[in-house]
Amino acid sequence: MRKQIVAGNWKMNTTVPEGVALAKEVAAKAKNLPANVELVVAPPFTHLCSVAEALKGSCVGLSAQNCADKEKGAYTGEVAVDMLVSAGCNYTILGHSERRQYYGETDEKLVEKTKLALSAGLKVILCVGENLDEREAGKHFEIVEGQTKAVLFNFTAEDMKNIVIAYEPVWAIGTGKTATAEQAEEIHACIRKVLASKFGAQVADDTTILYGGSCKPSNAKELFAQPDIDGGLIGGASLKADDFIAIALAF
Numbered sequence: 001m002r003k004q005i006v007a008g009n010w011k012m013n014t015t016v017p018e019g020v021a022l023a024k025e026v027a028a029k030a031k032n033l034p035a036n037v038e039l040v041v042a043p044p045f046t047h048l049c050s051v052a053e054a055l056k057g058s059c060v061g062l063s064a065q066n067c068a069d070k071e072k073g074a075y076t077g078e079v080a081v082d083m084l085v086s087a088g089c090n091y092t093i094l095g096h097s098e099r100r101q102y103y104g105e106t107d108e109k110l111v112e113k114t115k116l117a118l119s120a121g122l123k124v125i126l127c128v129g130e131n132l133d134e135r136e137a138g139k140h141f142e143i144v145e146g147q148t149k150a151v152l153f154n155f156t157a158e159d160m161k162n163i164v165i166a167y168e169p170v171w172a173i174g175t176g177k178t179a180t181a182e183q184a185e186e187i188h189a190c191i192r193k194v195l196a197s198k199f200g201a202q203v204a205d206d207t208t209i210l211y212g213g214s215c216k217p218s219n220a221k222e223l224f225a226q227p228d229i230d231g232g233l234i235g236g237a238s239l240k241a242d243d244f245i246a247i248a249l250a251f
């Protein structure tokens, strides 16, 4: 059975002490969660070592928000997968729409990053999602299918055991406009169909697909009740431990 995951993408928020305090609060409150729900936090790079320390002994996983597309060397400002592992990460988010939109992240780069992350032993949370124009033009299925294939069809069924997909419609991120449970479900089901066409029904069935975009305690229950929605990638609401935990309790 596939895992249910609630991951908090802190984006470029909190100082190191604030992040450590938030992580400690999440770790303390995560004790009451059902065993089948995995919690993950994704702080900024600068926080990873300290947050890893704060999470020690808890069941909360640690994710980076990105990684370099090169192994090591003269790439000023980049952070390599081995560095993330040595800092205590077990996940990295890749292909977030903010990286695609503001930092020129392409599907080709994401293939390289995913390869490096998997070979270093990191699990990958790969983000896909259409923007508002694409949704209004009725192209949302096509866009999400295209992004999914462009990256994941370079990998094997074995690799898929360490890949989680996050569907994040760009128009729902940080806008307070959540996709309806039906809108999210039909895309999730479509992603699963795409996975089945390449890797077979079992892999498709075992892959965790998260929803992200203005997910909060008040709407998580309805979203997570959908058959193909296996949890959430949470932005704003993950910066408050109580809201983040309330979302995880929505299963």
Ligand code: 13P
Residues within 6 Å of the ligand: 009, 096, 168, 172, 173, 174, 175, 176, 212, 213, 214, 215, 233, 234, 235, 236, 237
């Ligand atoms: P919000 O939850 O703030 O809309 O952000 C979603 C997101 O981008 C998570 O990666």
